[in-house]
Amino acid sequence: MNWNLLSKYRSELMGLATIAVVLFHFFEEVGQHASEVTDTVLHLYNFGRYGYIGVEVFLIVSGIGCYYSIRKNFNKKEFYKKRAKRILIPYL
Numbered sequence: 001m002n003w004n005l006l007s008k009y010r011s012e013l014m015g016l017a018t019i020a021v022v023l024f025h026f027f028e029e030v031g032q033h034a035s036e037v038t039d040t041v042l043h044l045y046n047f048g049r050y051g052y053i054g055v056e057v058f059l060i061v062s063g064i065g066c067y068y069s070i071r072k073n074f075n076k077k078e079f080y081k082k083r084a085k086r087i088l089i090p091y092l
Contacts, residue, residue: 007068013061017054024051
């Protein structure tokens, strides 16, 4: 498998994974009210209930991104400093 290809399309894969997780939560709610919905929605529910796989895809792609980032510059202090800025500044 070519990991460079996954890294190249990382944003797109993360977007699809995020959509899969959102659909999973939506169809989880739909499944609780299954007696009130049509057959088409039930078919979508059967597809959407596998959206939890999006979490695993998101984590794998994030890990690949971190790997390429640290491989580019193997200064641990700079790596963690950069990550802290990317996480803490938007959080605050």
